[in-house]
Amino acid sequence: MKHFTVHITKDNPLLWGQGNTRSDLGDTDLRSDLVFPVRLLQSVLLGLLLFFPLNLFAAEVSFIATPPVAAVGQEVGVDIVLDTEGRTATALSGEITITGTDGKPVTVVRIQDGGSVIGAWLKEATTNTPGKVGFSGIIPGGRRVSNEHVLTLYFVPEKTGTLTFVFSGEVFFTTAPGEPVSLPRVSFALLVNETPQEDTPPLPQDETPPSDIRAIIAQNEAMFDGRPFIIVHAKDAESGILMYELLEIGEYRPLAGLENDTLLPWRRIENPEALLYPVNTRYIYVRVTDREGNSAVAFVGAPELSPEKTAIWFNKWLILAILIGVAGLLSLWLWVRRGS
Amino acid sequence: MSKAHKLFAVPVFVLILSLFLAVATASATDYTSPSFMVKDPVLFPAAYSTSTGYILISTMAQISIGTSTATTGSVRELRSGFEYFPFVTRPVLSAVPGSASVSLSWSASVGILGWTVSGYSVGQSLTSGGPYTFTGVGLVTVSTAVGLVNGTTYYFVVAAQDAFGNFIATSTEVSATPVAGVTPPTPGGGGGGGGYVPPPVIPPIATTTPPVIIPPLPPVVVIPPITVPPSGICHTIADLNCDGYVDIIDFSIMYYWFERTNIPTRVDLRQDGRVDLADFSVMAAYWYERPRY
Numbered sequence: 001m002k003h004f005t006v007h008i009t010k011d012n013p014l015l016w017g018q019g020n021t022r023s024d025l026g027d028t029d030l031r032s033d034l035v036f037p038v039r040l041l042q043s044v045l046l047g048l049l050l051f052f053p054l055n056l057f058a059a060e061v062s063f064i065a066t067p068p069v070a071a072v073g074q075e076v077g078v079d080i081v082l083d084t085e086g087r088t089a090t091a092l093s094g095e096i097t098i099t100g101t102d103g104k105p106v107t108v109v110r111i112q113d114g115g116s117v118i119g120a121w122l123k124e125a126t127t128n129t130p131g132k133v134g135f136s137g138i139i140p141g142g143r144r145v146s147n148e149h150v151l152t153l154y155f156v157p158e159k160t161g162t163l164t165f166v167f168s169g170e171v172f173f174t175t176a177p178g179e180p181v182s183l184p185r186v187s188f189a190l191l192v193n194e195t196p197q198e199d200t201p202p203l204p205q206d207e208t209p210p211s212d213i214r215a216i217i218a219q220n221e222a223m224f225d226g227r228p229f230i231i232v233h234a235k236d237a238e239s240g241i242l243m244y245e246l247l248e249i250g251e252y253r254p255l256a257g258l259e260n261d262t263l264l265p266w267r268r269i270e271n272p273e274a275l276l277y278p279v280n281t282r283y284i285y286v287r288v289t290d291r292e293g294n295s296a297v298a299f300v301g302a303p304e305l306s307p308e309k310t311a312i313w314f315n316k317w318l319i320l321a322i323l324i325g326v327a328g329l330l331s332l333w334l335w336v337r338r339g340s
Numbered sequence: 341m342s343k344a345h346k347l348f349a350v351p352v353f354v355l356i357l358s359l360f361l362a363v364a365t366a367s368a369t370d371y372t373s374p375s376f377m378v379k380d381p382v383l384f385p386a387a388y389s390t391s392t393g394y395i396l397i398s399t400m401a402q403i404s405i406g407t408s409t410a411t412t413g414s415v416r417e418l419r420s421g422f423e424y425f426p427f428v429t430r431p432v433l434s435a436v437p438g439s440a441s442v443s444l445s446w447s448a449s450v451g452i453l454g455w456t457v458s459g460y461s462v463g464q465s466l467t468s469g470g471p472y473t474f475t476g477v478g479l480v481t482v483s484t485a486v487g488l489v490n491g492t493t494y495y496f497v498v499a500a501q502d503a504f505g506n507f508i509a510t511s512t513e514v515s516a517t518p519v520a521g522v523t524p525p526t527p528g529g530g531g532g533g534g535g536y537v538p539p540p541v542i543p544p545i546a547t548t549t550p551p552v553i554i555p556p557l558p559p560v561v562v563i564p565p566i567t568v569p570p571s572g573i574c575h576t577i578a579d580l581n582c583d584g585y586v587d588i589i590d591f592s593i594m595y596y597w598f599e600r601t602n603i604p605t606r607v608d609l610r611q612d613g614r615v616d617l618a619d620f621s622v623m624a625a626y627w628y629e630r631p632r633y
Contacts, residue, residue, distance in 0.1 A: 091621035119624075120591050122598065122617055136617050138591075138624035172621035178610045180618065216589060218581075220563035222604060223596050228560055231592040252554055272592045279560055301557025329353060336350055 058181065059084040059171045061094065061150070063188035066203065070157050071196035075109070077203050078165065078190065079152045082117055084145040087173050092118060092150065093136035094169025094183070101161025105131020111291060112206065113151040113240035117143070125151050142174045151240075154203065157192040164189050206239035206292040209259070213298035215286050217279065224274035230300070231272045232286050239291035244269050248282040252302065258285060259295040428455050428509040431481075433498045435516035441486045442494060442516040448481050449500035449509050456502060457509075463497040468513065472497055476505075490520045563593065566604045577609060578626035585630045586623060594623060 062081050070076040082092060098106040108127045118137035125135040133153060139145070157163065165188040170180035213234040223229060232244045245266040253264070266287060267276075275284075284300035431446040449457045459479045463472030472495075477483045488494060495515045499507040563581040564570075574582040580590045597603040597615045608615055609622040 090624035091617055093617055120588070120620075122595070122620060138617075138620045138627075140624050140627040140629070142625050142627070170617075172618065172624075174625050177622045177625050178618040180621075214588075216561055217558065218561040218563050218589065220566065220581075220593070222566055223563075223593070231589060233588045272596055280557055283554075284557065299555065302554045303557065332350060332353060 058087050058173070059089060059145075060184050061167050061169065061186055062147075063165055063167070063186070063190075065188075065190050067197055067200045069197060070155070070163065070190055070192045071200075072157050072160055072192060072194055074196045074200070075154055075156050075203055076190065077112075077152050077154050078188075080150045080167065081147050082145050082150050082171075083147045084143075084171065084173075086144055087175065088142045088144050089139055089171050089173055090142040090177070091136070091138045091172040092169065093123070093134075093171075093180075094150075094167055095132065095134040096153070097166045098131050098133070098153070098155070099164050100157075100159065101163075102159075106155060106157075106163055107131070108133060108153045109156055110154045111151060111240075112154070112204070112238065114206070114236045114238040114290070116150055116240065117145050117148040118150060125153075160192050160194055162189050162191055204238065206236075206290055206294060208236075208238055208290075209294040209296040210234040210236040210241060210288040210290050211296065213286060213288055213296060215284075215298065215300045217275070217284075217300070218272070223272070227274045228279045229272040229274045230269070230284070230286070232269070232288070233271075234288040234296070236288075236290040236294075239294075242289050242291045244271060244273075245287040245289070246273060246275075247285040247287065248275065248277050249285075250282060252283050253285070255285075255297050255299060258287065258297040427452050428457060428500055430509045431460070431498050431500055431511045433496060433511040433514050435496055435514045437516040437518045438484075439520050440488050440490055440518050441484055442488060442496070442518060443482070443484050444496055444498065445482045446498045446511060451500075451502075451508070455508055457500045458503045459501045459505075461499045461501060461507070463499060463510075465495045466492070468495050468515065470495075470497075474499065476501075488518045490518045493517045561589070563589075566593070566606050568605045570606060575628060576626040577606075578623040579628075580607060585628050586626045587629045590623060591620070594620065 060083055062083070064079040064081055066077045066079070067074075080094075080096065082089075098108065100106050107130045111125050111127060111133070113121070113125060113135075116137075117139055118135075119140040121135065121137040123134060123136040125133045127133075135151065155163065167183070167186045167188075169183045171183055172178065172180055211234065213232070215233075216231045217228055218231060219226065219228045230246060232246075234241055234244075246269045247258075247264055247266050249264060258264070275282075280303045283302055285297055286300055287295055287297045289295040428449050428451045429447075431449045433444060433446040436443045436445075444462060446460070449460075451457050457479070459476060460481075460483075461474040461476050462483050462485065463470070463474045464485055465472045483498075485494065485496070493515050494517070495513050497513050498511045500509040502508050561581075566580060570582055573584070575584045576586060578586045578590060580593045583589070594607055594609075594615060597607050598620075599614070599616065603613075603615055605611070607619075609619040612618075
């Protein structure tokens, strides 16, 4: 972690500002008409030195590699960690470039962002662009972040040398809502050896599917042309959520087996996403898959006139039909009587 | 319509209606034998279980069996009532004490002729016979009562429920006394040591497929128009749907306009003509999630 510290000593007249020591202006004592401008200059410089570190380095990002020294052909994870130095942060964005010894971009093989300090992602980190990973998201409620995990990038080095990581980004604080503060540009070098170190612990693999799936169906006249839409939320503590899928079908399917189903018309959705069919005409399922392929399915609800509900309402309709029949019979009887 | 037609139409209508009603009440059947006939059997409420604190009345009683008994000779056995009616088998409950807890397991109730078991409630009491405090546990056949006092005897029953939450079958009461240092059995657990070896819990042999519970679609959340000034009582400027909270719904609403054009003024929290991370950072500062339930 980097810290900028200003040392103030009596031997440093610039900082201490006392005129009874040897001055940079000459060997003679300071004349009284020079004392004020010099002290003013000293104060301004002191203020600048104190002011800039406070603003430039109120938060920073650092890298932690596991294992600390990589080896050719061995997967290595590089964790990106945020520290806001006691200030309450609400959002973070960043871009990481990764290059090898030859200066060429290095491909990220997988990313884990589960359990991140980022609670909701606007732009999720992907492995799509070699040598470059960008992300942005919010910290709901705002928090003082002390060396907390943002995301982890995994690589498999192909040659010896050095992998170089450069981070640049912005953070938002509650002290100036909506005003981005640049984070210090951070470089990190990871040495890649020919052979791996002994006793290298295995890197974490995610085998746990997402949990706590919640879905809300909402409607607003200004969104999706007024059509109902679905909002899905889920948690994945390890690798993080990769995608949400929606299934709207006309018949009920048991949940078992839907996690890996490839035959039904699942469609990958944004969040929010408009429903294809009118509300209460389809059985609605949501499938959430994490970055390492573990899926979980949640049943959102049955249509209004599903067979199950029809069965429940059957007796009520029967009673209603009987009452209508009796009423009709009475009416007929009265009509016949009047006619006769 | 002539008078003759009218006179003809009325009986026809009554006949059709009678058939309709007959279908609806076809459950009532006369019982006959060469020696006697039981006409118009009915069901009647019966005292199911009583204590000083309460009385539980079942909605119908099985009166067809055991109303009288027959031996031999000229004495006839009277079997009145319905031979076929909706019925739910009673769960058979067993309890294994643990430390400050009791592990409960029961056989699955099976509903026939229209009754479907949709869940169970576990009743707990410090008094034999109740009254019990019931807790819904869902459609499961195991449960653990926790937070109990070691050395105190607790009485349990388990009740099967229909889709409306009605109790449709109740087990007989069992009791258990939690003891300090006792580890109750855990499903699928293994290993470990201790002085107490709980009896093996034999799972019920399922003879029927458990009923499928299909929850209805939750009601659609109608988001009020996003207008300036907002309609409704909004918690903060970031409470876009004015429901008193700033949560994932508001995030999703704002995300809909993320990097779009022609955005509603109220969604643009920074009023700079676009929705970007800066607006979301403002929303994050106002984040206020509804408590989970």
